[in-house]
Amino acid sequence: MLAVNYSTVRNNLKSYCDEATDNGEIVIVTRKEEKNIVILSLDKYNQLEKAARNAEYLSMIDRSIEQLSSGEGKNHELIEEDDNAEIMGR
CATH class of the missing domain: 3.40.1620.10 (YefM-like domain)
Known part of the structure; x- marks a missing residue:
């Protein structure tokens, strides 16, 4: 530097x-x-931007894990392929 x-x-x-x-x-x-x-350099800048995006994504995952651990998660039924086709208008 x-x-x-x-x-x-x-x-x-x-x-x-x-x-x-x-x-x-x-x-x-x-x-x-x-x-x-x-x-x-642009390469160095792109590396820094990627690292920042990755850190933000990992932070979001950590918050989600904390929410699940504290019982804030929700159960949802899976959409079956036939149901999905109806929803998508096929």
Whole structure:
């Protein structure tokens, strides 16, 4: 991870973009008043997004397990294939 001030990045943008894409480096661009930003490759960004979605999904599963454990689950009858065809208008 690199931390570089805004002026340096502005003057050398291509090289910092290359660091992010070619070397997988995360570049923190420091700015006034702590308005910092991050430069990272699209691949790295997609990995972070996927990890966030997975964490959200796992959290939902954990909440569901807790609800079932505390007796909040509900029983439902299964829809048989013939019944399903009628419901779907077949």
